[in-house]
Amino acid sequence: MNNYLKDYLLYLADTSLILSQRNSEWCGHGPILEQDIAITNISLDLLGQSRNFYQYAATLIGDNATEDTLAYLRTEREFKNCLIAEQPKGDWAQTILRQFFLSAYQYLVYEKLQAYNNEQLAAIAAKALKEVTYHLRWSSEWVIRLGDGTEESRQRMLQATNELWRYTGEFFITVDYEKEMNIDVADLKIEWMKTVRAIFEEATLPIPDNTFMQTGGKKGIHTENLGFILAEMQYLQRTFPGANW
Amino acid sequence: MVIQDFERIFQEKIDNEIKIEPKDWMPEAYRKTNIRQISQHAHSEVVGMLPEGNWISRAPSLKRKAILIAKVQDEAGHGLYLYSSAETLGTSRDEMINDLHSGKAKYSSIFNYPSLSWADMGAIGWLVDGAAILNQVMLCRTSYGPYARAMVRICKEESFHQRQGFETLLVLSKGTKEQKDMCQDAINRWWWPSLMMFGPKDSESTNSDQSMKWKIKRKTNDELRQQFVDMIAEQIKLLGMRLPDNKLQWNEERKHYDFGEINWDEFWNVVKGNGPCNKQRLAARNKAHEEGSWVRKAAKVYADKKLKHKKEKIA
Numbered sequence: 122m123n124n125y126l127k128d129y130l131l132y133l134a135d136t137s138l139i140l141s142q143r144n145s146e147w148c149g150h151g152p153i154l155e156q157d158i159a160i161t162n163i164s165l166d167l168l169g170q171s172r173n174f175y176q177y178a179a180t181l182i183g184d185n186a187t188e189d190t191l192a193y194l195r196t197e198r199e200f201k202n203c204l205i206a207e208q209p210k211g212d213w214a215q216t217i218l219r220q221f222f223l224s225a226y227q228y229l230v231y232e233k234l235q236a237y238n239n240e241q242l243a244a245i246a247a248k249a250l251k252e253v254t255y256h257l258r259w260s261s262e263w264v265i266r267l268g269d270g271t272e273e274s275r276q277r278m279l280q281a282t283n284e285l286w287r288y289t290g291e292f293f294i295t296v297d298y299e300k301e302m303n304i305d306v307a308d309l310k311i312e313w314m315k316t317v318r319a320i321f322e323e324a325t326l327p328i329p330d331n332t333f334m335q336t337g338g339k340k341g342i343h344t345e346n347l348g349f350i351l352a353e354m355q356y357l358q359r360t361f362p363g364a365n366w
Numbered sequence: 367m368v369i370q371d372f373e374r375i376f377q378e379k380i381d382n383e384i385k386i387e388p389k390d391w392m393p394e395a396y397r398k399t400n401i402r403q404i405s406q407h408a409h410s411e412v413v414g415m416l417p418e419g420n421w422i423s424r425a426p427s428l429k430r431k432a433i434l435i436a437k438v439q440d441e442a443g444h445g446l447y448l449y450s451s452a453e454t455l456g457t458s459r460d461e462m463i464n465d466l467h468s469g470k471a472k473y474s475s476i477f478n479y480p481s482l483s484w485a486d487m488g489a490i491g492w493l494v495d496g497a498a499i500l501n502q503v504m505l506c507r508t509s510y511g512p513y514a515r516a517m518v519r520i521c522k523e524e525s526f527h528q529r530q531g532f533e534t535l536l537v538l539s540k541g542t543k544e545q546k547d548m549c550q551d552a553i554n555r556w557w558w559p560s561l562m563m564f565g566p567k568d569s570e571s572t573n574s575d576q577s578m579k580w581k582i583k584r585k586t587n588d589e590l591r592q593q594f595v596d597m598i599a600e601q602i603k604l605l606g607m608r609l610p611d612n613k614l615q616w617n618e619e620r621k622h623y624d625f626g627e628i629n630w631d632e633f634w635n636v637v638k639g640n641g642p643c644n645k646q647r648l649a650a651r652n653k654a655h656e657e658g659s660w661v662r663k664a665a666k667v668y669a670d671k672k673l674k675h676k677k678e679k680i681a
Contacts, residue, residue, distance in 0.1 A: 138428075142423060145422045145423065145435055146423065148415065148419045148422055148435065148438050148439070148442075149412075149415035149416050149419035149438065149442075149650070149654070150419075150650065150653070150654040151654065151658065152654070152657070152658025152659075152661035152662060153658055153661070153662055154412065154442055154445055154446055154449075155446070156661075157442050158439055158442045158443060158446070161435060161438070161439045161442070162439060164435060165432060165435045165436060165439070168428065168431060168432050168435065169432065171428070172428050172429075172432070175428070188428050189427045189428060192428055193426075193427075212657070213657075213658070213661045265668075266664060266665055266668040267661075267664050267668075269668055269671070270663075270664030270665065270667050270668040271660070271663055271664045271667050273660050273663075273664070274660060274661070274663075274664030277660070353423050353424055354423060354424065356424055357424060357425075357426035357484055358426055358427075361542065361544055361545070364426075364541055364542050364544070364545055365537060365541055366426040366427045366430055366484070366537060366538075366541075
């Protein structure tokens with residue numbers, strides 16, 4: 122059980138951390154100061170969530186594992202984040218849509234987890250749910266604003282949808298560690314589609330037809346992006362092994 | 367009343383420590399000086415996000431990453447209060463930002479220096495924020511009300527940043543040889559530019575006299591700089607590092623530290639745009655602004671559309 126729980130925690134942590142890393146690229150470069158602050162704040166929330174999951178995972182792993190050894194000393198193949206998190210930040214449309222897809226998903230995951238039969242996991246999920254509720258509201262509002270804004274913003278949203286939709290399929294494929302924990306994510310698809318449909322309708326955006334879905338992130342098979350993210354993120358820990366910061 | 371009466375009443379308020387508020391009469395030069403100074407300060411907060419922001423992706427631990435993100439985000443918040451406070455004087459954020467992007471408005475020259483190692487995150491917090499705070503503590507009592515009130519809030523966060531910066535360096539100073547070297551190197555590079563943050567010597571400062579009379583400023587550049595040297599010269603002892611100035615020495619008679627001559631050529635060159643990062647900083651701000659233009663436009667068009675629907679419904 123602990124092994125599966127550990128993998129599951131790493132999967133949740135990695136997804137939040139990598140998305141946080143991507144969103145933080147906007148810090149100082151946002152389209153307007155208020156939104157620079159908003160996206161950076163979301164980045165900070167996600168980082169906090171990942172730390173809670175890593176810290177819990179570290180206690181299960183033992184062997185001097187810490188949140189930092191888990192974030193900084195694992196390789197590409199050991200990371201289990203959803204593929205969508207590691208995609209480039211792109212333009213504001215792409216960042217917004219990615220946030221919306223993932224927040225809508227995380228909302229459902231944490232909502233279920235807060236009643237899970239493991240007190241610590243449930244408590245972390247309950248705390249994260251409060252933050253994700255805001256992320257979902259904020260990103261939904263932006264999807265609507267951009268979809269139903271100008272012709273240019275609409276085109277950019279269509280382009281972003283075209284880019285990102287194919288990474289949403291793996292949200293709903295239950296992998297071994299989820300199965301062992303009796304977590305069935307296939308169930309979440311109906312609710313997730315309901316949220317996406319409602320917001321896309323208000324944004325006057327079409328839902329893409331069935332497209333081929335890229336998968337693998339949850340099992341550690343990533344796109345080429347992840348290696349570069351880790352190279353940058355882990356560089357100080359790798360260059361100066363064992364140093365305290 | 368004639369103009370002289372307005373001026374007399376205005377100066378009496380200042381002399382009696384009554385704050386000047388947005389709707390009060392004020393001399394045009396007072397308004398202009400405040401707009402220039404507050405907007406310059408706001409720009410410094412926003413441009414100041416860049417040298418530190420570039421280390422967020424490389425922060426060496428998750429805790430340090432969280433602290434750094436929160437800090438840079440605070441700077442953005444300071445920029446917001448300050449732009450709002452300048453707007454009370456009859457300018458707009460758009461105008462101020464255009465002046466920044468065209469190069470007409472200045473920002474603190476310190477941000478035209480590059481952040482080259484993780485230790486720079488500590489040195490910037492300790493030295494740069496430390497120097498800024500001395501100026502800002504004084505500004506909490508500046509005569510223009512909205513500026514003074516914005517500064518009270520900003521000072522609380524800045525002094526927190528300074529402690530975080532010092533603590534970052536403290537950890538490095540107790541670390542491996544590489545970390546200690548990194549720490550000393552950052553101090554070497556940031557020390558002199560930090561001293562320059564207080565501006566030209568009093569004997570060469572053009573804006574000082576009038577600003578003192580109007581209590582926009584309450585201490586001179588040289589007074590603040592001396593206060594900073596005295597503070598840092600003591601604090602560095604706790605780090606076991608040294609300041610890169612052979613002339614730094616306690617002067618028992620003056621009860622202050624003596625220190626070496628600032629390289630004023632370098633100072634003026636950076637002000638004129640020849641610092642190591644002047645071009646990159648402005649280019650980054652311009653790029654963010656241009657790439658955000660379709661976003662701002664879409665948000666406005668959407669908001670107008672919603673408002674129109676609402677009005678039609680009511681009608």
